[in-house]
Amino acid sequence: MKQLYRSYDESTKIFKKFQENYPNNFKMESIGKTWEKRDINLITISKDIKSADSKPALFYTGTIHAREWVGHELGIEFATYILENLENDPTLQAYLEKTTIYMVPCANPDGYEYSKNHFSFWRKNRRVNVDGSYGVDLNRNFPIGYVKSTATTSNVYGGPEPFSEPETRALRDFVECHENITIALDYHSQGNVFFPAHDFRHEDTIDTTDMNTLCANMAEEIRKISGREYGIHQGKPPTKLISGSGREFYHSLGIISSVVEVGTRNISDYMDDMNENLREHIPALLAAVKEVPNYSKNNSVSRVNSFEITEIGSHHVNLKWDYEINKDVFFEIYRSRQDKNFCNNSNLIVRTSNLEFSDINLTSNKDYYYNIRVVNKKTFEKSPFYPQIKLRTDCDYDEFSRTYYANSKNTGYVAENLNDNSKHFGVNSLFVGIDENKGISYAIVTVDVKSLGEGALIKDASFNLYPINRVSTTIEKYGEWNTGIVNQETMGDITNYDDVENMEILQYVGRPTQSHQLTQGIWRAWNFSGMECKVLQEVADKYEKIVFRIEGPTELIIGRTKQMMQWDIGYGKFGYGLTYRPRLELTYTIKPTITELYPKAVYTVSKESVISDEITAGYDEQGRKIYSTFEFNLSSLPPYNSTMITKAYFELNSTKIYIKDDIRFHLEFVDENIEQNYEDITNREIIQNVGYDVSATELKNNQTQHFPFDSFSEITLNEKLKAKADISFVLKPTSSKKANKSKSVSWEVKNRSLSPKLIIEHIPKRRFPLEKVKNVKLTQENGKIKISWDNPDDSDFVGVKVIKNAYREPYSTHDGQKLYSGVDDYTFDDFGAKDINKYYAVFAYDEVPNYSEPVIIEYKGK
Numbered sequence: 016m017k018q019l020y021r022s023y024d025e026s027t028k029i030f031k032k033f034q035e036n037y038p039n040n041f042k043m044e045s046i047g048k049t050w051e052k053r054d055i056n057l058i059t060i061s062k063d064i065k066s067a068d069s070k071p072a073l074f075y076t077g078t079i080h081a082r083e084w085v086g087h088e089l090g091i092e093f094a095t096y097i098l099e100n101l102e103n104d105p106t107l108q109a110y111l112e113k114t115t116i117y118m119v120p121c122a123n124p125d126g127y128e129y130s131k132n133h134f135s136f137w138r139k140n141r142r143v144n145v146d147g148s149y150g151v152d153l154n155r156n157f158p159i160g161y162v163k164s165t166a167t168t169s170n171v172y173g174g175p176e177p178f179s180e181p182e183t184r185a186l187r188d189f190v191e192c193h194e195n196i197t198i199a200l201d202y203h204s205q206g207n208v209f210f211p212a213h214d215f216r217h218e219d220t221i222d223t224t225d226m227n228t229l230c231a232n233m234a235e236e237i238r239k240i241s242g243r244e245y246g247i248h249q250g251k252p253p254t255k256l257i258s259g260s261g262r263e264f265y266h267s268l269g270i271i272s273s274v275v276e277v278g279t280r281n282i283s284d285y286m287d288d289m290n291e292n293l294r295e296h297i298p299a300l301l302a303a304v305k306e307v308p309n310y311s312k313n314n315s316v317s318r319v320n321s322f323e324i325t326e327i328g329s330h331h332v333n334l335k336w337d338y339e340i341n342k343d344v345f346f347e348i349y350r351s352r353q354d355k356n357f358c359n360n361s362n363l364i365v366r367t368s369n370l371e372f373s374d375i376n377l378t379s380n381k382d383y384y385y386n387i388r389v390v391n392k393k394t395f396e397k398s399p400f401y402p403q404i405k406l407r408t409d410c411d412y413d414e415f416s417r418t419y420y421a422n423s424k425n426t427g428y429v430a431e432n433l434n435d436n437s438k439h440f441g442v443n444s445l446f447v448g449i450d451e452n453k454g455i456s457y458a459i460v461t462v463d464v465k466s467l468g469e470g471a472l473i474k475d476a477s478f479n480l481y482p483i484n485r486v487s488t489t490i491e492k493y494g495e496w497n498t499g500i501v502n503q504e505t506m507g508d509i510t511n512y513d514d515v516e517n518m519e520i521l522q523y524v525g526r527p528t529q530s531h532q533l534t535q536g537i538w539r540a541w542n543f544s545g546m547e548c549k550v551l552q553e554v555a556d557k558y559e560k561i562v563f564r565i566e567g568p569t570e571l572i573i574g575r576t577k578q579m580m581q582w583d584i585g586y587g588k589f590g591y592g593l594t595y596r597p598r599l600e601l602t603y604t605i606k607p608t609i610t611e612l613y614p615k616a617v618y619t620v621s622k623e624s625v626i627s628d629e630i631t632a633g634y635d636e637q638g639r640k641i642y643s644t645f646e647f648n649l650s651s652l653p654p655y656n657s658t659m660i661t662k663a664y665f666e667l668n669s670t671k672i673y674i675k676d677d678i679r680f681h682l683e684f685v686d687e688n689i690e691q692n693y694e695d696i697t698n699r700e701i702i703q704n705v706g707y708d709v710s711a712t713e714l715k716n717n718q719t720q721h722f723p724f725d726s727f728s729e730i731t732l733n734e735k736l737k738a739k740a741d742i743s744f745v746l747k748p749t750s751s752k753k754a755n756k757s758k759s760v761s762w763e764v765k766n767r768s769l770s771p772k773l774i775i776e777h778i779p780k781r782r783f784p785l786e787k788v789k790n791v792k793l794t795q796e797n798g799k800i801k802i803s804w805d806n807p808d809d810s811d812f813v814g815v816k817v818i819k820n821a822y823r824e825p826y827s828t829h830d831g832q833k834l835y836s837g838v839d840d841y842t843f844d845d846f847g848a849k850d851i852n853k854y855y856a857v858f859a860y861d862e863v864p865n866y867s868e869p870v871i872i873e874y875k876g877k
């Protein structure tokens with residue numbers, strides 16, 4: 016079906032026709048000639064072609080690599096779509112009111128024709144090199160990071176010098192004299208991934224968030240059409256930086272710039288796949304068109320001056336930012352649960368004119384991402400984004416958190432037809448799926464969870480893998496990737512294919528990842544359900560390690576050679592580094608200790624008398640209330656600093672004398688300074704009601720009544736523990752009847768098992784973080800920036816975490832790039848650019864972990 020792809024001549028004809036039919040909206044021009052004397056077509060689409068160059072513009076390029084036909088084809092389809100719909104589509108009209116579209120659908124016409132007619136795998140242009148070989152990789156012929164080489168037959172030969180080729184010179188000349196270009200998208204195949212400009216360095220730039228968000232908004236449009244997920248990968252450490260690409264050249268001119276890798280093969284089957292790819296990329300392109308004016312140099316709204324976290328709790332976050340106050344603007348805050356997510360109406364959480372925002376009702380121990388932009392109320396222009404905030408909410412009062420990484424020695428993959436499977440452990444990548452030559456491949460990931468300790472109760476878990484590459488997953492919408500917990504009794508040798516294939520899976524985890532969800536640059540998570548957490552718990556308790564098997568499709572479609580996914584192991588020469596190891600994230604609590612407290616004193620307080628050691632509540636003969644009071648002392652509980660009360664309830668047992676009337680009883684947590692007299696009791700200060708009230712009828716059915724504490728009462732109880740204070744409760748009758756006389760219920764006191772009790776569940780947990788580290792220093796060693804410090808001298812010290820951020824002082828242990836976590840007292844910033852200012856933050860932590868305040872040190876770029 017490849018013949019459905021149009022030739023270069025055909026697109027030229029189509030564009031000529033468009034020019035005739037839509038003279039006000041469409042123009043084609045030649046911006047240069049190729050080695051084989053073909054015109055390099057540039058088309059302009061505008062609401063008014065005469066004023067096109069005065070509006071901010073999108074610059075589209077495609078098929079700079081000859082065999083990547085999608086760029087040319089999508090260019091034709093996109094132009095067709097706009098021209099055919101412009102008249103009837105108000106959204107399109109509004110976009111084109113503000114934006115011009117320039118497209119070079121095929122930046123390598125000679126190569127494209129050669130690929131179409133002679134050798135479909137051809138990538139370069141058709142220059143005749145000095146040695147008689149053919150071709151320069153045009154996308155290595157731009158100057159940023161250009162690599163000089165004499166390997167002319169290489170597929171990535173970059174030419175004798177930057178801009179040695181007429182095709183790249185044509186692009187350069189056009190872009191350099193069109194300063195209205197704000198976004199450049201270069202279309203390639205394959206991978207279902209966006210590669211935003213990396214600025215030829217391993218650190219985020221001020222516009223990294225802008226580029227990631229642009230790509231994510233485009234990706235979301237694609238997902239809406241087909242369910243297909245696109246990755247976003249800026250090519251950060253330690254992957255190879257792409258030298259001499261057009262993307263980096265455009266970015267060097269201040270243009271928001273990305274490569275778009277479409278589909279799963281260089282040349283997809285048109286009817287089956289390309290069709291859908293074209294369809295889904297049209298709304299994606301329109302999402303980019305929508306953003307074009309916001310990146311214009313004439314945009315009146317600039318990004319905020321700062322964007323910071325001021326407080327993090329287990330369920331809330333406070334943010335602030337700085338901007339010159341101006342009544343014409345407001346701020347938009349977007350919140351996401353995953354990195355590199357879109358910013359659209361579905362995750363816009365507030366529009367505000369304030370310079371701060373408090374986000375509440377968050378989930379504890381979870382990652383959150385915040386983005387901010389400024390909007391002009393009158394023109395609706397939007398500013399660029401400030402660099403994204405990343406954070407993790409604190410653990411809840413009863414929670415602990417652990418991140419366990421794969422144990423390298425016992426993590427690897429086995430392939431059916433290879434006999435050196437043991438060599439795949441501890442290095443490089445996990446290959447999972449099927450390949451004509453290798454056969455079926457499974458990955459094994461082993462995680463040691465010994466430090467979890469006895470009594471840990473797993474509440475929540477996720478297993479995470481970092482996708483390196485999906486290039487070998489070449490079949491569209493075919494197969495799924497599952498993760499299962501292995502029964503270690505049946506495991507055998509994890510480096511032996513047959514043993515791995517036959518091992519029993521106790522439980523698959525979460526939902527499978529479908530082939531069209533595979534991509535790169537964005538972590539893939541398998542989230543455990545409550546039931547799956549139970550299995551995880553049992554295995555952790557029994558073996559102190561978890562073994563996962565990851566499996567993909569086990570059969571191929573006829574004529575196709577592979578459907579194989581590559582996940583990172585983090586270790587080894589080709590791994591992306593320790594940050595990218597497979598990991599298991601756990602939130603857990605500890606089996607509580609239950610302490611029953613008996614009252615120090617109980618009284619029945621009526622108008623007439625105060626009687627000790629008796630509990631009666633109700634109404635006296637005059638209809639006045641009779642109260643009972645209880646006093647407890649908390650000093651038998653363990654110390655406040657290392658104890659958390661996780662649950663509390665009050666137990667009361669009624670005697671077996673019941674009344675029929677509509678009387679209810681409720682229990683109040685009251686200020687402990689209450690005096691035992693009628694006056695004081697009736698004017699008591701109530702802290703909170705405990706549990707729900709019980710009716711006289713309920714007492715008949717249930718002699719024992721439990722009054723559970725709500726969260727506020729639990730917090731108060733925790734505070735009282737700090738002071739080792741006495742605490743008091745009042746049992747009070749209520750009724751909807753006007754007159755109740757001589758109606759009361761008595762409750763057991765003397766019989767110990769039926770006596771009133773305060774039942775408190777508590778766990779050992781440090782409440783406060785450790786001391787900060789001391790003497791944080793920056794030095795340089797072996798050409799790298801070295802950060803060193805003194806660890807706190809504390810037996811609860813577990814480690815330090817070092818975070819780097821170029822745009823703000825990291826307040827959260829997640830707000831930036833993690834450089835180190837462990838017990839050492841130094842680390843290196845392996846990929847740190849020495850010419851850029853940045854902050855390093857060092858946090859000390861205990862086993863909860865509670866993180867100390869960071870010690871922040873600023874690096875001044877030279």
Ligand SMILES: [Zn+2]
Nearest residue numbers: 080083203204
């Ligand atoms: Zn390419």
